[in-house]
Amino acid sequence: MLTVRGAMVAFGRVIALDGVDLEVATGEVVAILGPSGCGKSTLLRAVAGLQPLEAGEVRWDGEDLAGLPVHRRDFGLMFQEHALFSHRDVAANVAFGLRMQKMDVAGRRRRVREVLGLVGLAGYQERQIATLSGGEAQRVALARSLAPEPRLLMLDEPLGSLDRPRREELTEELRILLRRIGVTVLHVTHDHDEAFAVADRVAVMQSGRIARIGTSADIWHDPGHASVARFLGHTNVVTVGEGGAVLWGRLSVPPGPVVLRSDAFRRVDDPSPGAVDTVTGIVTDARFRGDRFELTLRTAPGDVDLLVRDPHPAAAGERLSYAIDPAQIAALDAGGV
Amino acid sequence: MRRLAAALPVVLPALGVGAFMALFFAWPIGGVIARGLSGTSPASLLGEILGSGSHRSVIWFTVWQAAVSTVLTVAVALPAAGAVARLRFRGQRLVRALVTVPFVLPTVVVGAAFEGLFDRFGLAGGEGLSLRHTVWAILAAHVFFNYAVVLRTVGAHWANLDARVEDQARVLGASRFQVFRQVVLPRLAPSIAAASAIVYLFSFTSFGVVLILGGPARATIETEIYRYAIVRLDLSTAAALAVVQLAAVVALVAVSNALERRRAAIEPASTPAAAPRRRGPGLVANLAVMGVILGLPLAVLVERSLAAGLRGGYTLRNYTAMAERVNLLPDTALAALGNSLVFAAPAAALALLVGGAATLVVLRSGSRGARGLGRAFDVGLTLPLGTSAVTIGLGFLLVLNRPPIDIRTSVIVVPIAHALVGIPFVVRTLVPMLRTINPRVREAAAVLGASPRRVRREVDLRLAARGVAVGAGFAFAVSLGEFGATSFIPRRPETLTAPLALFRLLGTPGEALRGQAMALAVSLMALTAVAVFVMDMWGDSRRGAF
Numbered sequence: 001m002l003t004v005r006g007a008m009v010a011f012g013r014v015i016a017l018d019g020v021d022l023e024v025a026t027g028e029v030v031a032i033l034g035p036s037g038c039g040k041s042t043l044l045r046a047v048a049g050l051q052p053l054e055a056g057e058v059r060w061d062g063e064d065l066a067g068l069p070v071h072r073r074d075f076g077l078m079f080q081e082h083a084l085f086s087h088r089d090v091a092a093n094v095a096f097g098l099r100m101q102k103m104d105v106a107g108r109r110r111r112v113r114e115v116l117g118l119v120g121l122a123g124y125q126e127r128q129i130a131t132l133s134g135g136e137a138q139r140v141a142l143a144r145s146l147a148p149e150p151r152l153l154m155l156d157e158p159l160g161s162l163d164r165p166r167r168e169e170l171t172e173e174l175r176i177l178l179r180r181i182g183v184t185v186l187h188v189t190h191d192h193d194e195a196f197a198v199a200d201r202v203a204v205m206q207s208g209r210i211a212r213i214g215t216s217a218d219i220w221h222d223p224g225h226a227s228v229a230r231f232l233g234h235t236n237v238v239t240v241g242e243g244g245a246v247l248w249g250r251l252s253v254p255p256g257p258v259v260l261r262s263d264a265f266r267r268v269d270d271p272s273p274g275a276v277d278t279v280t281g282i283v284t285d286a287r288f289r290g291d292r293f294e295l296t297l298r299t300a301p302g303d304v305d306l307l308v309r310d311p312h313p314a315a316a317g318e319r320l321s322y323a324i325d326p327a328q329i330a331a332l333d334a335g336g337v
Numbered sequence: 338m339r340r341l342a343a344a345l346p347v348v349l350p351a352l353g354v355g356a357f358m359a360l361f362f363a364w365p366i367g368g369v370i371a372r373g374l375s376g377t378s379p380a381s382l383l384g385e386i387l388g389s390g391s392h393r394s395v396i397w398f399t400v401w402q403a404a405v406s407t408v409l410t411v412a413v414a415l416p417a418a419g420a421v422a423r424l425r426f427r428g429q430r431l432v433r434a435l436v437t438v439p440f441v442l443p444t445v446v447v448g449a450a451f452e453g454l455f456d457r458f459g460l461a462g463g464e465g466l467s468l469r470h471t472v473w474a475i476l477a478a479h480v481f482f483n484y485a486v487v488l489r490t491v492g493a494h495w496a497n498l499d500a501r502v503e504d505q506a507r508v509l510g511a512s513r514f515q516v517f518r519q520v521v522l523p524r525l526a527p528s529i530a531a532a533s534a535i536v537y538l539f540s541f542t543s544f545g546v547v548l549i550l551g552g553p554a555r556a557t558i559e560t561e562i563y564r565y566a567i568v569r570l571d572l573s574t575a576a577a578l579a580v581v582q583l584a585a586v587v588a589l590v591a592v593s594n595a596l597e598r599r600r601a602a603i604e605p606a607s608t609p610a611a612a613p614r615r616r617g618p619g620l621v622a623n624l625a626v627m628g629v630i631l632g633l634p635l636a637v638l639v640e641r642s643l644a645a646g647l648r649g650g651y652t653l654r655n656y657t658a659m660a661e662r663v664n665l666l667p668d669t670a671l672a673a674l675g676n677s678l679v680f681a682a683p684a685a686a687l688a689l690l691v692g693g694a695a696t697l698v699v700l701r702s703g704s705r706g707a708r709g710l711g712r713a714f715d716v717g718l719t720l721p722l723g724t725s726a727v728t729i730g731l732g733f734l735l736v737l738n739r740p741p742i743d744i745r746t747s748v749i750v751v752p753i754a755h756a757l758v759g760i761p762f763v764v765r766t767l768v769p770m771l772r773t774i775n776p777r778v779r780e781a782a783a784v785l786g787a788s789p790r791r792v793r794r795e796v797d798l799r800l801a802a803r804g805v806a807v808g809a810g811f812a813f814a815v816s817l818g819e820f821g822a823t824s825f826i827p828r829r830p831e832t833l834t835a836p837l838a839l840f841r842l843l844g845t846p847g848e849a850l851r852g853q854a855m856a857l858a859v860s861l862m863a864l865t866a867v868a869v870f871v872m873d874m875w876g877d878s879r880r881g882a883f
Contacts, residue, residue: 083501
């Protein structure tokens with residue numbers, strides 16, 4: 001089990017890690033989700049031992065790793081730019097960690113074949129790095145990280161350099177693969193779809209701190225902070241006043257900031273005027289998204305722009321009404337809206 | 338007709354450069370070759386050279402001292418290249434500018450610095466260890482001189498290597514040393530090879546350093562050419578030796594160019610973001626070693642120039658003595674320094690003019706269907722870089738002996754010879770700088786409505802300005818320190834340059850002369866350092882080595 005406590009790292013005056021606490025159970029996949037520059041890569045480097053901590057500690061199964069140099073931690077780390085050894089072929093890349101473990105030639109050959117098969121690159125042993133496509137290079141990097149059977153596998157934006165279809169395909173493969181081999185994983189990404197798809201638990205990181213941690217569903221339904229909600233794409237953060245008062249009417253929730261997810265709206269044809277948990281407005285913009293429409297609804301009264309997901313067609317200028325499911329309204333922490 | 342008009346911007350400068358190089362490079366070198374191969378049968382003199390035991394031992398010494406110099410330089414400079422490439426610390430720019438100083442220092446100043454070092458620490462003979470006139474002195478000076486070549490070439494490549502690949506190897510269980518051996522070194526190999534080739538070439542053709550520090554006992558092909566031509570007045574043997582030297586240099590330049598092309602080909606297109614590294618004891622140790630190797634000889638040189646002689650104490654007497662005549666020299670040391678400055682300005686201007694025109698040919702010929710011409714120029718102009726200055730001096734002595742240009746009477750021979758040595762530096766600075774202009778920048782300017790002429794003015798010229806400044810500074814410094822070719826020009830007060838005066842002062846025993854030599858060396862070093870510093874301030878920090 002990985003335990004990080006009070007991790008602090010600063011680069012000059014820029015604080016990259018501001019007291020990070022995190023636990024990853026053995027066999028668990030935890031995704032660190034956050035915008036670029038939030039410190040998530042620094043956290044990985046600190047766990048790997050590539051970045052010394054100014055304060056705090058990193059432990060594995062209770063043992064403090066402070067004195068253990070990078071190459072003896074038995075961790076795997078895979079970078080976005082795959083960082084392959086361009087002067088060696090695929091087999092030599094994958095075998096590097098095994099060679100460091102002083103595994104014999106036959107053992108290495110066996111393991112390389114096994115791992116390349118695992119990532120879907122059977123027979124690629126003698127290919128030169130320069131001849132690989134982006135997706136193939138990414139798989140080789142993954143194979144190289146997996147080959148020595150690290151006790152913790154860290155993935156830093158592992159799919160970040162790929163185009164979208166390739167990325168979705170590999171996300172799915174990665175999810176299945178990680179489950180199958182049961183390795184402990186710390187997975188850094190800025191893409192919430194990827195994090196939700198791959199991880200058991202997701203930690204949302206902002207400005208060097210972990211703002212929210214929980215299962216994918218927990219985080220999605222109850223982001224906790226307005227900033228987390230916005231990062232996940234929930235733009236409808238509103239403040240509820242005394243008695244549930246909002247600018248366009250009333251909601252049946254206690255006062256304070258709340259988030260109305262765009263999928264919490266259901267179109268109603270003739271609403272009773274002034275009903276609770278109902279909103280009426282003019283569509284100012286409608287965007288086709290394949291399985292749904294995404295609307296910007298300007299409330300009347302109130303002139304609040306809400307983002308609404310609607311399976312039914314709608315066009316700009318239409319006047320529409322929606323019921324909001326009170327069970328889907330998530331209260332946010334009062335601070336830091 | 339239209340084709341001719343289109344080709345004009347290439348053909349005109351090509352003709353100009355061609356005429357200059359034919360007159361002042363090809364003709365003198367041709368003269369050397371003709372003289373070297375003359376005799377009863379063309380190869381007889383050459384055969385004599387290669388058959389003679391003493392010449393063979395000179396050639397062998399030239400070969401192995403250059404090899405050992407190269408290995409030592411790489412071994413000493415490699416850790417520093419890593420430290421400067423991978424670590425971030427305050428004063429990095431300053432360190433980068435300072436390490437370049439030894440490389441552009443006149444060879445005679447380097448010779449003087451090491452002589453001063455041996456004087457100061459009692460290594461100059463008498464009782465105890467003596468380093469004077471040993472191969473060790475030559476090797477040490479070559480390491481000092483070429484340190485920056487390795488540091489900058491390898492350092493630039495190193496800084497561009499993706500550090501995450503090394504992190505990856507660490508995570509996979511490689512120790513620091515294993516990472517260096519198995520991941521860093523193989524990737525650095527092309528730039529180490531390219532730097533080694535240059536260092537070998539410089540050590541092979543090194544003249545002033547060997548002449549001063551090697552003394553009469555240690556001779557390379559280069560100093561042997563000088564001794565036969567100037568001391569023994571045997572121009573035929575000198576020319577035959579020069580032919581051997583020329584053949585070796587052509588081969589070495591070919592190897593160097595091939596390695597350089599390989600190095601340039603593997604250079605990554607974009608600089609990956611290097612993760613900030615913490616400075617450690619490695620940095621302190623590296624900077625300390627760098628300080629001792631590069632700083633100590635120069636510090637001692639300054640100290641010696643101020644020393645009042647055997648009784649100790651410090652004085653400015655050595656500097657004031659520079660204004661006084663000594664019998665040894667046709668004019669005062671101060672006048673020699675003045676002459677050097679007077680020659681350096683037209684030499685730099687001429688080098689810029691010819692080098693600039695050559696750059697235009699190299700760059701334009703690609704786009705105008707004259708690729709072959711451009712490549713011929715590119716390679717042809719690196720030949721003078723390798724061709725030893727001594728060979729050029731000998732060639733001048735052999736062919737420029739009639740009016741209008743007579744080496745015995747006309748003064749303009751000096752800046753012409755200096756410009757010839759400076760031209761390759763100008764071309765090598767300008768061509769890569771202009772080549773690295775991202776074509777997208779030009780396209781963007783054009784799309785934004787700039788005419789081709791406007792693009793040249795707003796984009797190319799603006800970026801070329803820096804290259805011109807750097808090239809001019811280089812050519813100026815080269816002229817100030819030029820010794821090999823100038824030493825073939827007959828002695829007259831008006832052609833006495835500071836390096837020539839310094840060489841004579843150093844070669845003559847006597848405490849007062851020694852002191853004056855040190856003062857002159859410091860003055861020459863200061864002038865060169867100013868030229869280099871100005872150059873580095875203007876220099877492109879983006880293209881800068883690290």
